[in-house]
Amino acid sequence: MPQLGKKLLISGNGRCNLLNDNISPANYNPAAKNLIKSAFSRFDKDSILDFFTSLGLEMHSVSDRVFPITNQSSSVLKLLEMELNRLGVEIQTGFDVTDCSSENGQFILKSKTGAAIESEKVIITGGGKTYPALGSDGNTYEMARRLGHSIIMPVPSAVPLTVKDPLCHFLQGQKIYSSARALIGGKIESEANGELLFTKYGLSGTAILDISEAISIAIHRGNLHDVVVSLDITPFMSGANLKNELGRRQKAGFDKKAFFTGLLPNKFNAALEPLAEGGDINKIVNALKDRRFKITGTRGWNEAEFTSGGININEVDEKTLESKLKKDVYFAGEVLDVGGQRGGYHLAWAWASGFIAGLAGAA
Ligand SMILES: Cc1cc2nc3c(=O)[nH]c(=O)nc-3n(C[C@H](O)[C@H](O)[C@H](O)COP(=O)(O)OP(=O)(O)OC[C@H]3O[C@@H](n4cnc5c(N)ncnc54)[C@H](O)[C@@H]3O)c2cc1C
Known part of the structure; x- marks a missing residue:
C-alpha cells in the first residue's frame, strides 16, 4: 500500500x-x-x-x-x-x-x-x-x-448474512434489539444478543455479526446448506409474559393494524398485520420468539471484519x-x-x- x-x-x-x-x-x-x-x-x-x-x-x-x-x-x-x-x-x-x-x-x-x-x-x-x-x-x-x-x-467472519425472505426486504433499515441463534443441522452453534438490522439482502447488526463465524464456516468450509438463524425480537419478555400481553391486547380490542405498538417499532405493525388478523396467539409468539431465516450465504470479504x-x-x-x-x-x-x-x-x-x-x- x-x-x-x-x-x-x-x-x-x-x-x-x-x-x-x-x-x-x-x-x-x-x-x-x-x-x-x-x-x-x-x-x-x-x-x-x-x-x-x-x-x-x-x-x-x-x-x-x-x-x-x-x-x-x-x-x-x-x-x-x-x-x-x-x-x-x-x-x-x-x-x-x-x-x-x-x-x-x-x-x-x-x-x-x-x-x-x-x-x-x-x-x-x-x-x-x-x-x-x-x-x-x-x-x-x-x-x-x-x-x-x-x-x-x-x-x-463478523459478516452480514444473506437470506431470501420478503420480511427482510419489507423491514430494510429497521434496527431492533434481538437475541439471535445460529442453527446448523438443527443444532445451536452460537448465540448472541445485540442490535439486529434488516437489510434488503438479509440480516446484519451486531447480533448477527457475533454469530456469523459458525455460519460462515458451515457454509464456506463445510459446504453445509441446513443453516438457519432463529430470532427472538422480544428478548425483553418471556414467552409466557408475551402470550399474556398479546391476549390482553386481543381482549382490549387492539386495532389489528397497530397490534404490536409499544412492543415493536411501528413499521413492524404492517409486516406482522396478517398474524394479528389471524389471531392465533401461539403462532404470533412463535413468530416473535423463534422467527427462522434460511441463510443462503454471507456478504463476503468486502463486508467482513x-x-x-x-x-x-x-x-x-x-x-x-x-x-x-x-x-x-x-x-x-x-x-x-x-x-x-x-x-x-x-x-x-x-x-x-x-x-x-x-x-x-x-x-
Ligand atoms: C471494518 C473493520 C473494522 C475492524 N475493527 C476492529 C476493531 O475495532 N478492533 C479490533 O480489535 N479489530 C478490528 N478489526 C480487525 C483488525 O483491524 C485486524 O485484525 C488487524 O488490523 C490485523 O492486523 P494485522 O497487522 O495482522 O493485519 P493488517 O492490519 O491487515 O495489515 C496487513 C498489512 O500487510 C500488508 N501486506 C499484505 N500483503 C502484502 C505483501 N504481499 N507485500 C507487502 N505488504 C503486504 C497490507 O498492505 C497491510 O498493511 C477490524 C477490521 C475491519 C475490516
Missing part, C-alpha cells in the same frame, strides 16, 4: 477499538488456546496499555472496549509512526512482496516491480482477507504455503511465533488461525503477537 495502517484507520468505525479490558483465551479460536495463553502471559492487557501510554496515547473504556480518548484511529496510527521514526526504523511503502525465498541463510523478498530486499529473518504479517482494497487480500498465505505451511481455509482461518498454528512455535518448518520465519497478527470475537480482541492479538515475534526475531 502507499501508506501504513489503512485497515487500522477504519477499525472500530474509525475509532479503533484497540483492546478489551477482559482478554482471555475464551475470546479466541479454542484450538489456539495455548498459543493465546502463552502470548498474553508475556504481553498482557497492562503491557499493551503501558506501551500505548508510553507513546502518549490517552485511552478510555466503554463497556470493556478500549478506545483512544480522541476516538480517532488516526491518533493511534500517528503515534505508532512517530515511534517508528524515533527508533530509526526504515519504512518502505508501495513494496508489494510477491516472493519470499532463501539462499545461503539469506531471505530474498521480491516485489512486483522487481525490486528486492535481503534479510536474515522474516516476519510475515500480511493480515487476513477482509477489505482487500486496504492491502490484506490473503496473498501472504501463499507465501507461507510455499515455505511448507498448511492453511486452514480462510472464511469471512475478520478472517476465520489462516496459517495453521500447530506449525508455529508457541513461545516465539517462529515457524516450526522454516527457521528464521516468524508470524504475527491476523494471518495466523487465531480468530477472535468482536470487541478489541483482534488488535490485542496483533499487538501481543507483533511484540513477541519482533523480540524473538531480534534475539
Whole structure:
C-alpha cells in the first residue's frame, strides 16, 4: 500500500477499538488456546496499555472496549509512526512482496516491480482477507504455503448474512434489539444478543455479526446448506409474559393494524398485520420468539471484519511465533488461525503477537 495502517484507520468505525479490558483465551479460536495463553502471559492487557501510554496515547473504556480518548484511529496510527521514526526504523511503502525465498541463510523478498530486499529473518504479517482494497487480500498465505505451511481455509467472519425472505426486504433499515441463534443441522452453534438490522439482502447488526463465524464456516468450509438463524425480537419478555400481553391486547380490542405498538417499532405493525388478523396467539409468539431465516450465504470479504482461518498454528512455535518448518520465519497478527470475537480482541492479538515475534526475531 502507499501508506501504513489503512485497515487500522477504519477499525472500530474509525475509532479503533484497540483492546478489551477482559482478554482471555475464551475470546479466541479454542484450538489456539495455548498459543493465546502463552502470548498474553508475556504481553498482557497492562503491557499493551503501558506501551500505548508510553507513546502518549490517552485511552478510555466503554463497556470493556478500549478506545483512544480522541476516538480517532488516526491518533493511534500517528503515534505508532512517530515511534517508528524515533527508533530509526526504515519504512518502505508501495513494496508489494510477491516472493519470499532463501539462499545461503539469506531471505530474498521480491516485489512486483522487481525490486528486492535481503534479510536474515522474516516476519510475515500480511493480515487476513477482509477489505482487500486496504492491502490484506490473503496473498501472504501463499507465501507461507510455499515455505511448507498448511492453511486452514480462510472464511469471512463478523459478516452480514444473506437470506431470501420478503420480511427482510419489507423491514430494510429497521434496527431492533434481538437475541439471535445460529442453527446448523438443527443444532445451536452460537448465540448472541445485540442490535439486529434488516437489510434488503438479509440480516446484519451486531447480533448477527457475533454469530456469523459458525455460519460462515458451515457454509464456506463445510459446504453445509441446513443453516438457519432463529430470532427472538422480544428478548425483553418471556414467552409466557408475551402470550399474556398479546391476549390482553386481543381482549382490549387492539386495532389489528397497530397490534404490536409499544412492543415493536411501528413499521413492524404492517409486516406482522396478517398474524394479528389471524389471531392465533401461539403462532404470533412463535413468530416473535423463534422467527427462522434460511441463510443462503454471507456478504463476503468486502463486508467482513475478520478472517476465520489462516496459517495453521500447530506449525508455529508457541513461545516465539517462529515457524516450526522454516527457521528464521516468524508470524504475527491476523494471518495466523487465531480468530477472535468482536470487541478489541483482534488488535490485542496483533499487538501481543507483533511484540513477541519482533523480540524473538531480534534475539
Ligand atoms: C471494518 C473493520 C473494522 C475492524 N475493527 C476492529 C476493531 O475495532 N478492533 C479490533 O480489535 N479489530 C478490528 N478489526 C480487525 C483488525 O483491524 C485486524 O485484525 C488487524 O488490523 C490485523 O492486523 P494485522 O497487522 O495482522 O493485519 P493488517 O492490519 O491487515 O495489515 C496487513 C498489512 O500487510 C500488508 N501486506 C499484505 N500483503 C502484502 C505483501 N504481499 N507485500 C507487502 N505488504 C503486504 C497490507 O498492505 C497491510 O498493511 C477490524 C477490521 C475491519 C475490516
